[in-house]
Amino acid sequence: MKNEVHNSHLSAANSQLSVIxxxxxxxxxxxxxxxxxxxxxxxxxxxxxGLIGPDGAGKTSIFRILTTLLxxxxxxxxxxxxxxxxxxxxxxxxxxxxxxxxxxxxxxTVEENLxxxxxxxxxxxxDNYELIKDIYDQIKPFNxxxxxxLSGGMKQKLALCCALIHKPTVLFLxxxxxxxxxxxxxxxxxxxxxxxxxxxTIVVSTPYMDEATLCDRIALIQNGSIMSIDTxxxxxxxxxxxxxxxxxxxxxxxxxDLRSADEVESCYPFGEYLHLTVKTATxxxxxxxxxxxxxxxxxxxxKRIGPTIEDSFIRLMNEDNVKENTKEKADGx
Amino acid sequence: xxxxxxxxxxxxxQFGDFxxxxxxxxxxxxxxxxxxxxxxxxxxxxxxxxLCGLSFPTSGEATVAGFDVYKQQEQIKxxxxxxxxxxxxxxxxxxxxxxxxxxxxxGVSRVDxxxxxxxxxxxxxxxxxxKKLVGELPLGWKQKLAxxxxxxHRPKIVFLxxxxxxxxxxxxxxxxxxxxxxAESGITVFVTTHYMDEAEYCDRISVMVDGRVExxxxxxxxxxxxxxxxxxxxFYQLARxxxxxxx
Numbered sequence: 001m002k003n004e005v006h007n008s009h010l011s012a013a014n015s016q017l018s019v020i021x022x023x024x025x026x027x028x029x030x031x032x033x034x035x036x037x038x039x040x041x042x043x044x045x046x047x048x049x050g051l052i053g054p055d056g057a058g059k060t061s062i063f064r065i066l067t068t069l070l071x072x073x074x075x076x077x078x079x080x081x082x083x084x085x086x087x088x089x090x091x092x093x094x095x096x097x098x099x100x101x102x103x104x105x106x107x108x109t110v111e112e113n114l115x116x117x118x119x120x121x122x123x124x125x126x127d128n129y130e131l132i133k134d135i136y137d138q139i140k141p142f143n144x145x146x147x148x149x150l151s152g153g154m155k156q157k158l159a160l161c162c163a164l165i166h167k168p169t170v171l172f173l174x175x176x177x178x179x180x181x182x183x184x185x186x187x188x189x190x191x192x193x194x195x196x197x198x199x200x201t202i203v204v205s206t207p208y209m210d211e212a213t214l215c216d217r218i219a220l221i222q223n224g225s226i227m228s229i230d231t232x233x234x235x236x237x238x239x240x241x242x243x244x245x246x247x248x249x250x251x252x253x254x255x256x257d258l259r260s261a262d263e264v265e266s267c268y269p270f271g272e273y274l275h276l277t278v279k280t281a282t283x284x285x286x287x288x289x290x291x292x293x294x295x296x297x298x299x300x301x302x303k304r305i306g307p308t309i310e311d312s313f314i315r316l317m318n319e320d321n322v323k324e325n326t327k328e329k330a331d332g333x
Numbered sequence: 334x335x336x337x338x339x340x341x342x343x344x345x346x347q348f349g350d351f352x353x354x355x356x357x358x359x360x361x362x363x364x365x366x367x368x369x370x371x372x373x374x375x376x377x378x379x380x381x382x383x384l385c386g387l388s389f390p391t392s393g394e395a396t397v398a399g400f401d402v403y404k405q406q407e408q409i410k411x412x413x414x415x416x417x418x419x420x421x422x423x424x425x426x427x428x429x430x431x432x433x434x435x436x437x438x439x440g441v442s443r444v445d446x447x448x449x450x451x452x453x454x455x456x457x458x459x460x461x462x463x464k465k466l467v468g469e470l471p472l473g474w475k476q477k478l479a480x481x482x483x484x485x486h487r488p489k490i491v492f493l494x495x496x497x498x499x500x501x502x503x504x505x506x507x508x509x510x511x512x513x514x515x516a517e518s519g520i521t522v523f524v525t526t527h528y529m530d531e532a533e534y535c536d537r538i539s540v541m542v543d544g545r546v547e548x549x550x551x552x553x554x555x556x557x558x559x560x561x562x563x564x565x566x567x568f569y570q571l572a573r574x575x576x577x578x579x580x
Contacts, residue, residue: 054501271530
């Protein structure tokens with residue numbers, strides 16, 4: 001990785017930034033697999049920043065580069081003003097990292113794990129008790145249980161405690177809520193919100209689109225590339241077309257009918273409704289009902305709705321695929 | 334009872350004093366898409382293992398595809414398909430080898446394996462990839478292939494354990510298209526998920542809390558009953574009272 005020239009002269013704007021990623025590229029298998037493809041983003045101090053994307057999008061590689069566990073092929077990255085390649089020792093002392101895969105010692109108890117990680121960082125549970133108290137209190141009744149015997153939700157809380165025990169300035173959480181049920185997921189995000197209030201910068205990744213709205217800003221990532229970075233509100237607002245929701249008694253037939261209609265641009269299931277956009281700019285509920293075959297469809301309901309992050313993600317993904325396909329055709333593949 | 338795809342009556346599985354599954358009673362109709370929801374630790378996996386013929390109940394009755402879970406485990410296994418996020422296909426076999434292997438395990442004849450695998454590979458549009466290792470496929474494709482393999486022997490019922498975890502939103506929807514197609518062809522679908530929008534795609538849903546089925550109805554009826562407009566809230570209201578969700 002190239003060393004930045006103005007190491008000690010970070011500009012005033014940069015000093016407000018906790019994480020800076022510039023054109024990070026990471027490949028595996030001798031360049032065959034491009035996991036991270038020229039990714040750039042900044043995270044401000046105290047911000048709750050989300051990397052939103054499915055498995056294989058490159059989220060974990062980015063986390064491992066930022067936590068100094070993996071070297072990028074090219075590009076630069078800084079955490080709290082320090083270079084991830086040269087200043088890895090300092091960075092390791094400042095960041096907390098919760099990997100996607102449960103990585104605590106399965107045959108140590110809850111308390112032993114916590115004490116172990118505190119000692120490794122030259123501190124003690126007691127020193128930083130205030131920071132973890134909220135979360136630790138919930139698992140304390142199981143202090144003597146081995147970590148391997150904990151349920152998913154509790155493992156997740158213990159891992160968060162261990163990532164916090166040395167009072168990090170930046171917290172990296174890689175898919176902390178994957179495979180966790182709705183109730184535990186809600187609780188976890190409430191915990192993150194309390195940590196944010198204490199001024200900790202948090203970078204979190206998730207495949208659950210509904211969690212995106214809980215972040216200050218998000219990056220939508222797919223196939224190693226960032227498709228969009230903004231506040232969840234702005235991402236949703238930039239959805240370029242009116243979006244409609246439709247349902248009928250037989251929703252599967254409705255889906256097939258709408259998809260085969262020429263006027264329909266996109267149509268996909270979304271919970272109890274189908275979401276659709278049409279090609280013409282001027283469209284209203286009545287015209288959608290016409291397309292759906294109005295009088296012949298039982299229980300037809302159509303309404304205009306505001307898009308969610310998931311709608312935006314799907315749209316961006318499809319646009320990307322179209323670009324990719326046209327490019328492939330142009331390349332004569 | 335013979336007409337039901339699955340029928341459980343007071344089904345119970347006890348480990349010592351712990352009732353993992355506690356007097357569970359429900360029926361699943363043939364051709365239905367049945368969502369089996371519950372908090373972590375509610376007993377879903379234990380119940381599923383019994384219904385797949387992998388574990389004996391402590392008490393109660395249950396039949397799957399008309400076969401008894403106590404006496405006819407082997408017939409059950411032959412008549413169901415199963416896929417999960419964790420285990421689906423062999424990464425170091427090619428796509429075609431995986432299909433042939435599973436077809437063979439489930440006793441599909443050589444001739445049928447040949448016909449159906451050609452058909453399957455062309456429907457999935459994997460002609461070019463057929464001789465590639467499954468490990469090289471993107472997750473979304475792997476999951477779609479795993480599902481196709483799980484119903485390759487045309488089972489009466491297919492059990493899907495969190496089939497779409499971590500999959501991108503577009504592929505997730507393509508996956509559900511496949512589920513609908515399977516259901517239309519008469520296969521009963523029994524599915525667990527953590528995505529509440531997917532719960533809406535089911536004909537009926539059950540929600541397990543602390544080993545018991547606490548709610549069972551169509552998504553619309555459940556939302557009416559709990560006076561909310563999202564399944565997320567229905568689930569939250571039911572599961573937040575769980576005592577052992579985290580023990």
